Each structure stands twice: as structure tokens, then as C-alpha cells.
Amino acid sequence: MLSARHSIRSVAIENGLLVLTWEDSHESRFHPIWLRHQCWCPDCGTPETGVRGIRLHHIDEGISIESAVVEGNGVQVTWPDGHRSEYAARWLRNHCYSDAERARRQVQPVLWDRTLSSDIPVGSLIEAEADPAARLKILEMVRDYGFCKIVDAPANREESQRMIRLAGAQRQTHFGTYTLKKKTTVTNVGDTTGPLDPHVDEPYRYAAIGITVFQVLRPSSNGGASTLVDGFEAARHLKEQWPEDFELLCKTPITCQRFDPGDNSHGNMRWYKSRLPVIRLDDRGKVCGVRMNERQISPLDVPADQVVPVYRALKRLFEILYSEDLRLTLNLKAGEGLLFDNQRLLHGRTGFTPETPPRAVLTSSVDLDDFHSSMRLLQRDLDPDAMHLELQQGMAG
Amino acid sequence: MLSARHSIRSVAIENGLLVLTWEDSHESRFHPIWLRHQCWCPDCGTPETGVRGIRLHHIDEGISIESAVVEGNGVQVTWPDGHRSEYAARWLRNHCYSDAERARRQVQPVLWDRTLSSDIPVGSLIEAEADPAARLKILEMVRDYGFCKIVDAPANREESQRMIRLAGAQRQTHFGTYTLKKKTTVTNVGDTTGPLDPHVDEPYRYAAIGITVFQVLRPSSNGGASTLVDGFEAARHLKEQWPEDFELLCKTPITCQRFDPGDNSHGNMRWYKSRLPVIRLDDRGKVCGVRMNERQISPLDVPADQVVPVYRALKRLFEILYSEDLRLTLNLKAGEGLLFDNQRLLHGRTGFTPETPPRAVLTSSVDLDDFHSSMRLLQRDLDPDAMHLELQQGMAG
Structure with missing residues (x-):
């Protein structure tokens, strides 16, 4: 009835x-x-x-x-x-x-800070593979929290497709499925052993990665923990403390770039640049996307009288983004993984000691709309009203 | 010196x-x-x-x-x-x-209408393969006019990579490299024989196709000509004639969707929806992207008092988009092709008579930023100042 x-x-x-x-x-x-x-x-x-x-x-x-x-x-x-x-x-x-x-x-994202650590969203790949409802629950946690920890991700590269399929069709980036580990010639900072500040991956693309699929193959015995920051919560802080800076970062395009000499898995030289705002608002004025990697900020190309104000706004944003109050630190073991929304969350890692064999983690990606397609198809069978919800579209606006 | x-x-x-x-x-x-x-x-x-x-x-x-x-x-x-x-x-x-x-x-796009037909941008694949300067010229024509005709595209599927490489790395869409031809069960309107109004491909993605690579394998002996319309010129007309409608279509999100039952080359069911404006303005208020396929407009989800105004604006836009004054008609032969910017130009075709063997054309795609990367790398060697020009980023804004 x-x-x-x-x-x-x-x-x-x-x-x-x-x-x-x-x-x-x-x-x-x-x-x-x-x-x-x-x-x-x-x-x-x-x-x-x-x-x-x-x-x-x-x-x-x-x-x-x-x-x-x-x-x-x-x-x-x-x-x-x-x-x-x-x-x-x-x-x-x-x-x-x-x-x-x-x-x-309208879907309401659940904003969070470090206090979430006692109760983070968690799911099981094996359960999701056996039960569409369990899979849908994971995808809806990613939709709401921007991430979900997977307790039983494969600890090998061969089965990475299982993790990717959980979210949807794989996005072919210029990196392909990338194994981060210490290398001799470093053109990718992920291959170093130092700590990495929270950042978004590939902010230099016109469409950044949507969902990052992250697997720990071999953790470091000393450090190398994953860190996550909710970019929406950071934007909320900025808006509350410095409303003018918030406005500026919603409307000022900042160029991020990436010169890739072609030693990645696809072997082709690339030189990406994108000139987009740091914070994207949807048509209702709500924050729906965040895009920033401090290391890739290229020369500001703004009217002269905005140079200092934009730098000031960026400095204040990074102060918030890098604060411990917002940061979640996850010590993932071999065979644990994450799905996270790279157009909302920033991720980083703590430094670690080089050792043999080295720490190795795997990242792949799924476009945000492919992820939403997967969720919608599950909802069609399990919760038909939910498939009509209005999803946040990340940096697409 | x-x-x-x-x-x-x-x-x-x-x-x-x-x-x-x-x-x-x-x-x-x-x-x-x-x-x-x-x-x-x-x-x-x-x-x-x-x-x-x-x-x-x-x-x-x-x-x-x-x-x-x-x-x-x-x-x-x-x-x-x-x-x-x-x-x-x-x-x-x-x-x-x-x-x-x-x-x-700032790169200034060259806006055009049907009067361009006597002098369209044209290039040779073979020359571009032999000479980076010839290749750069083609890419810069695509940047400026939104398209370039290729006079010596391969007339077979096997060599499609040559055409794709001209523009850059291939984007893997859910269609893959798609051969359009008449099929028995039609879930893709491109596989019919009727005329197709000018439209953008995949407006239901958060990031639509950037550059479409189009090859004619076997033309129809009766009809099936390609049509192109400059979306920027159409937007200019709309702004001039109906400024309020122009404003409305810049800020009102319109949902386009695509349910794909999974009989495409990748075999997976997809259900894409995107809720984005029809006309995208950059930070300076200039038109930088156009996104519309009338056939994929889903139920309007706007405040009640905007339903009629938005429909009125859409009707006026389509009147302009479909007018003969704006439309270029190209009778491409086997072995001719096009590169065009799918976030600026709309494309369609005239109807044709079914015959055996059937008309067959091939489409593949390259992301806009990959296309810009290719152009930038050529400019680095040939025209270093040009690589710092500010490119229009399509629907990314």
C-alpha cells in the first residue's frame, strides 16, 4: 500500500x-x-x-x-x-x-572536526559485495561525511578493482592507478617520506578527482598515518571568522598547475593549469566544493589591489585547514582503506621513517557523477525516494 | 636578442x-x-x-x-x-x-554564424603529424573558433588514435570510442536516421566532454550532413535580444539526465544527472561555456514563480540555436573529420536515407584541459608567450 x-x-x-x-x-x-x-x-x-x-x-x-x-x-x-x-x-x-x-x-552534509574520531563512518567491502543495502550505506556515508573507512580492503594491487567498483567506474587520470612509494627521482611529492599538509588532489584539472579510492598495501612501522580535514567545515569557520575572506575565495580564481614530465604510468608529458575559485557555492549560495593544494598555487593573476587581500585570505584559510582542531588522523593498517570525496575533503599524511620494504599505498579515482550514478542505481531498487534527492556536485557548482 | x-x-x-x-x-x-x-x-x-x-x-x-x-x-x-x-x-x-x-x-574567441561557411578553419592531420607548428595552428583554431575541419582524417576505426592524439589524451567516457550507426534497438538517438537538432553531448555529466573528435567512416549518399552552431554567438544574440532570459539561463540550474541501460561498449548501467546552468560565465562575466541538449531536459526544479520564465527563456534560446542564420552545414566525405569544442559548439546532423552498408561516423573525446595541455606544450617550444594566455575553461567557469 x-x-x-x-x-x-x-x-x-x-x-x-x-x-x-x-x-x-x-x-x-x-x-x-x-x-x-x-x-x-x-x-x-x-x-x-x-x-x-x-x-x-x-x-x-x-x-x-x-x-x-x-x-x-x-x-x-x-x-x-x-x-x-x-x-x-x-x-x-x-x-x-x-x-x-x-x-x-536537499542533501545536508554532516560537517565534522577532530571530535569525530571516536565515531567515524566505517563499512565492510565484503559485506557491500554481498549486500546492495550495505553498499548503499557506505556510499551514503561518503555522500554525507565525505568519506568512509573500509575495514577489509584488499592489501594488494591486483584486487584494487574491487575497491574501485564499490564506488563506481574508474576515472582514468594521467596517473592511472598510482602506487605511492619512495622513489629516487621525485616529481610527485607523494613519493617522499615527509609529512604532507592537507590538500586536494589534482586541483589543476578543470574537473578535479571526485572520489579517491585509497588502499594501504604496506603501512610504515613509524608514522605515515592518513589525515583528513573536512573542507566544508573549514569554509564554515572561515565564513564565521573572516566573512570577507570567505567571499574573496568564493569568487577569486586561483591558478593551480602541474607539469608532468611523463614518467607516470601513462608515459605522456602533460602541463595542466586551472584557474578556479577555492570555494564553490551552489545556486543557493551553499558551499558545495573545495579545491586547494597550497603547493600548486601559481602566480596570482588578480587586479593589483587584490593581491594582498587574496594572500591574506589564503593565509587565514590555511591556518584553519592546517589546525589540529579540524584534523582527523587515521592509522590505517594493511588491508584497510578509504573512500573520500576529493572535492570536499583535504587529505595528507604524517611523516614516516624510510624502511625496506617501503610503505606503499594505492590511490585510484572515480568521478563524482559516476559515484552518484552508482548510488542512484542502488537507491532505485532499495529506496526510490532517495534517488530524487538533490546532490551536491562538488566543484561543478 | x-x-x-x-x-x-x-x-x-x-x-x-x-x-x-x-x-x-x-x-x-x-x-x-x-x-x-x-x-x-x-x-x-x-x-x-x-x-x-x-x-x-x-x-x-x-x-x-x-x-x-x-x-x-x-x-x-x-x-x-x-x-x-x-x-x-x-x-x-x-x-x-x-x-x-x-x-x-585574455584569449578572445572569434564568434561566427552561417556566413563563416566560405572560410572555415581547416587543417591537415598528416601535416600536423609531421610539423608541430601545423599541429599548433589547428589547436589554436579550435581554441579561437571552437572547431577545425580535418581534411585527411583516417576513414577507419583502427587509426582513430591518430585523430585523438592530435588533440590530446583520450577521455574514457561510458561510451568509449563510439560508432554511430542505425541499430535495431535504439537507446542512443545518434543511432537513428532522423535529423538531430544542434546539441551538446553529455550535458548530464558534471564535466561534459571537452573536445569531440569526429571522423566520417562512410557518409550517407543522401543527407546526414554535420551541422555546427556557435553557442557563444547564440548566447550573444540572447543577451542582446532578451537580456533577462540570458541572466536567467546563466544562473538557473537545469537538470539533464541520461539513463544508460548498459548496452554500450563498456557494458555498465549508468544513470547520470547534472544540475547546472545552460550558460556559464567566467569571473569577468564573459560567456565561457554552453551546455544544452533539449532532449535531455528533466523536470525543472526551480521555485514555482520561475517555471514559466525559465521555460520562456529556454524557448527563446532554442529559437536562436535552431535558426538557420547561425547554422553551418558541412557535407563531410569519408576521411574527413572535425575537432570541436563541445562546451562551446552545438552539433547536429541532417536526416538521411537508410542504406546498406549504413552511414557510419566515429566520435571520441578529449578533456578540455588535456587539449589545453597539448597546446601549451607546443607553445612552450614554438611561441612561449602564448602559453601564458588565459584560456576559456568551458563549463568549469
Whole structure:
């Protein structure tokens, strides 16, 4: 039986709009042009496949509804030209654009600081492989917290695809699946043994890595712990303490670059530069993406009178990002891993002592929209309302 | 000998700033914090590799220059703590942040309409393979016009990598390298024979395809011509005729989606949705990206009072996008191809008659930043000033 949320009590046409009253007393109002355009009948086609017969120029801006009736678990609308459209009740409720429903659909990230350490999000790869609900739970923790620790990641390179598949299709970066370890000629700072300040990977790409898939193959016996910082929480601090600096870092493009001499797994020379803000706001003005690696900041290219203010804002941001209050330190063992959102979280590591065989960790990546696709497909089977939630899109805005 | 642009006439310190007067009489002013932070000496490291010793918290906001002298083709600065930094003259000129130099560095796209047809950008793959300067010319035409026709593309799938390499590293999409041809079960509209309105590919991704690499393997004997529309020119028309609609489409997120049942070359089910504006403005308010495929517009999720205005704006945009005045029609033969910027241009095709063997075209893609990387590496050898130009970053903003 359908819940009250998904059951239509009555249908009416008021001031030309289709008005649905639901069994939970919510009222939805749909404009005729919206309904006509979103007719997904076989003739009109659907935007899901992009095989679509209806075009906007076929629809008059002032189109009116001829009649509307409740029919089964949905509504049937008849148009002046005789065309009929059917809409499922649940679909209508999940696309209702009342202020209340639009607010409800927004995913709220759970911001955190070091105090999360006693209760971090944790999941099991083996359970996720056996049970889609367990997998969905992991993905939703990544969505909400920006990360999830995996307690039973494979401790070898051969099975890295199992970890990647947990999140979605692998993104082929210029690094490929990269094993970080101490090397003689260092063109990647990850291959050194010193501590690394929290940073985002590949901020020099137009689209940075979305989800980083991280596996510990062989931990260091002395140091080399992983650190994580919630960039959204850092942005919240900055906004609270220094609102003008926050504004500046939302709108000022900062160039990050990366010259890759071509000794990576793909073997091609690359020279990436991107000129993008540090903090991205969505259309509602909420922080939805963070992008910064201090080591890759290139010459500021801003009007002269902004040089000092932008540097001041960056200094204050780094003070927050590098503070111990925000930092989570995880001593991952061999066979433990992480999924984390590289467009929200910054990651780093503590220094460690070189030894033989050396510390080795593996990173791969999955685009944010591929990760969201995986989550949506699981929700379709397990929690159909959830697949209509409005996800934060990282640096895409 | 260095040109006047790259030769320093004199150096001075005024109001704490380093002031360079160049032989062409231009004056550059650099702030001490900017210079200190961009010291790329072996101890400080460089942002190009990200192996960097200097940190912003090492630099006092009020740092001053102890002394500065012209030394060879550059400037040597000494800091109060005795540290010395060297900057090449040419590098300084190319990073000068005076209003004049910042304006000069901006790449200006060449907007076009159907009247371009008599003089479209054209290049030869074979020449580009033999001569880096010929290759750079092609890439710069794509940068400026959004496309370039290739007269000698391979007419087979096996050599598609030659065309892809012209632009840069291949982007692995969920389609892979895709051959469009008539199929029995159609989940991709490209596989039909009807006409296709101008559209952008994959607007449902958080980062749409950057450069589309297009090859004609076997043209139709009746129709199937390629059409191109300059999205920047369309946006200019919209802004001129309907400024409020232009504003609305710059700031209103429109959801495009794609459900892929998994019968593509990668075999995995995907369900992408992105909620992004149709027109992207850069930090200066200039149009830098366009994203729209009418067939993939999903239910509008905007405040109720914006539903009709947004539909009106979309209708007006499509009227412009689909008008013959803007459309270029190219009858490409077997062995001809295109590189085009999918975050600026819309493409489509005219309808054609089914025949045996069927029309077959091939599309692959290269990320915009990979394309820019290729161009930058060529410029480094052939035209070093050009590699510092400020490129438009498409939908990344």
C-alpha cells in the first residue's frame, strides 16, 4: 500500500494550475507547460534516454489543461489537442517544486572536526559485495561525511578493482592507478617520506578527482598515518571568522598547475593549469566544493589591489585547514582503506621513517557523477525516494 | 636578442613595490608577498611539480624587499633574512598583473554564424603529424573558433588514435570510442536516421566532454550532413535580444539526465544527472561555456514563480540555436573529420536515407584541459608567450 506521501487525495485545476492534495495534506501545484513538457509517453519520449519526440517549440507558453483525473496511482491529463499524459503519483510527489519539497530534497552534509574520531563512518567491502543495502550505506556515508573507512580492503594491487567498483567506474587520470612509494627521482611529492599538509588532489584539472579510492598495501612501522580535514567545515569557520575572506575565495580564481614530465604510468608529458575559485557555492549560495593544494598555487593573476587581500585570505584559510582542531588522523593498517570525496575533503599524511620494504599505498579515482550514478542505481531498487534527492556536485557548482 | 617587451630598462622600489620599466615603456609593479611566494629556487620549489618548500605561513604579510637588481635577463631580489630570489624577465612580463597585461592575456574567441561557411578553419592531420607548428595552428583554431575541419582524417576505426592524439589524451567516457550507426534497438538517438537538432553531448555529466573528435567512416549518399552552431554567438544574440532570459539561463540550474541501460561498449548501467546552468560565465562575466541538449531536459526544479520564465527563456534560446542564420552545414566525405569544442559548439546532423552498408561516423573525446595541455606544450617550444594566455575553461567557469 502506498504511504500517505504518495497517495493523492484529490485533484483540481485552480488558476490554470494542476493542484494535487496528498493524503499527508501537502499540496502540489504544477504549471501546464511543465506537465506538457514532461509527458514521457511513447510519442513524446523521455529525457532519460534522450530519444524524445516533443520539443519546446511544439508547446505554447500559454497551454492549458483540458481535464485531469486521478487514475490508478497517478494522474491523467488531457490536453486541448486531445493528447493524453500520465504521471505516476510518486513521481509527481518527488518532482513537486513547492518550497517545502524543494528544501526537503536537499542533501545536508554532516560537517565534522577532530571530535569525530571516536565515531567515524566505517563499512565492510565484503559485506557491500554481498549486500546492495550495505553498499548503499557506505556510499551514503561518503555522500554525507565525505568519506568512509573500509575495514577489509584488499592489501594488494591486483584486487584494487574491487575497491574501485564499490564506488563506481574508474576515472582514468594521467596517473592511472598510482602506487605511492619512495622513489629516487621525485616529481610527485607523494613519493617522499615527509609529512604532507592537507590538500586536494589534482586541483589543476578543470574537473578535479571526485572520489579517491585509497588502499594501504604496506603501512610504515613509524608514522605515515592518513589525515583528513573536512573542507566544508573549514569554509564554515572561515565564513564565521573572516566573512570577507570567505567571499574573496568564493569568487577569486586561483591558478593551480602541474607539469608532468611523463614518467607516470601513462608515459605522456602533460602541463595542466586551472584557474578556479577555492570555494564553490551552489545556486543557493551553499558551499558545495573545495579545491586547494597550497603547493600548486601559481602566480596570482588578480587586479593589483587584490593581491594582498587574496594572500591574506589564503593565509587565514590555511591556518584553519592546517589546525589540529579540524584534523582527523587515521592509522590505517594493511588491508584497510578509504573512500573520500576529493572535492570536499583535504587529505595528507604524517611523516614516516624510510624502511625496506617501503610503505606503499594505492590511490585510484572515480568521478563524482559516476559515484552518484552508482548510488542512484542502488537507491532505485532499495529506496526510490532517495534517488530524487538533490546532490551536491562538488566543484561543478 | 630579446624584444623590447622582454627587456628590462630599469628596476626600482616604490612604496614597497618592485617596479620594472620595460624597453617598450610598459611598467610592471609587483608586491613583495607575491614575489616571495613565487620564488622557485631549489629550496622553495615550484608549483609546477608541487614539490614545494615555501609555505604561506612562512611569509609575513608585510614582508619587504631588501634590494633588487637587474641581473642578466632577469631580476635578483634579496630579502631581509638574506634569502635570494631570481626571476626571468620574460616570466615576469608574462605574469605582470597590470590591467593592460591582464587584458592582453585574455584569449578572445572569434564568434561566427552561417556566413563563416566560405572560410572555415581547416587543417591537415598528416601535416600536423609531421610539423608541430601545423599541429599548433589547428589547436589554436579550435581554441579561437571552437572547431577545425580535418581534411585527411583516417576513414577507419583502427587509426582513430591518430585523430585523438592530435588533440590530446583520450577521455574514457561510458561510451568509449563510439560508432554511430542505425541499430535495431535504439537507446542512443545518434543511432537513428532522423535529423538531430544542434546539441551538446553529455550535458548530464558534471564535466561534459571537452573536445569531440569526429571522423566520417562512410557518409550517407543522401543527407546526414554535420551541422555546427556557435553557442557563444547564440548566447550573444540572447543577451542582446532578451537580456533577462540570458541572466536567467546563466544562473538557473537545469537538470539533464541520461539513463544508460548498459548496452554500450563498456557494458555498465549508468544513470547520470547534472544540475547546472545552460550558460556559464567566467569571473569577468564573459560567456565561457554552453551546455544544452533539449532532449535531455528533466523536470525543472526551480521555485514555482520561475517555471514559466525559465521555460520562456529556454524557448527563446532554442529559437536562436535552431535558426538557420547561425547554422553551418558541412557535407563531410569519408576521411574527413572535425575537432570541436563541445562546451562551446552545438552539433547536429541532417536526416538521411537508410542504406546498406549504413552511414557510419566515429566520435571520441578529449578533456578540455588535456587539449589545453597539448597546446601549451607546443607553445612552450614554438611561441612561449602564448602559453601564458588565459584560456576559456568551458563549463568549469
